[in-house]
Amino acid sequence: MSVDDARVAPPGPDWATRRIPPGHAPVWVRIAGEWRKGRIVEWVRYIGREHEWEAVIAAVGPQDLPWQGRYRFDGESIRPRHDDIAPGE
Numbered sequence: 001m002s003v004d005d006a007r008v009a010p011p012g013p014d015w016a017t018r019r020i021p022p023g024h025a026p027v028w029v030r031i032a033g034e035w036r037k038g039r040i041v042e043w044v045r046y047i048g049r050e051h052e053w054e055a056v057i058a059a060v061g062p063q064d065l066p067w068q069g070r071y072r073f074d075g076e077s078i079r080p081r082h083d084d085i086a087p088g089e
Contacts, residue, residue, distance in 0.1 A: 006077040009070040026081035035086035
């Protein structure tokens with residue numbers, strides 16, 4: 001079973017969002033079929049959508065393609081990073 005890539009969040013009006021600092025910033029993000037190191041800069045939730053979260057993610061370390069940005073959160077393609085060992089499939 002393969003993990004899908006993280007999904008970029010569509011743009012929306014910032015006035016309709018609530019932004020929250022991360023509790024655990026280091027994450028692994030699945031991009032182009034590979035796990036990449038990132039850190040959550042902030043959580044974003046649209047007012048009225050309590051169960052849908054987005055994460056603004058910055059790349060960590062050297063990157064071979066620009067991928068940082070705002071992603072729809074799901075626990076499979078964006079995972080907490082506790083060490084330098086990438087998650088398995």
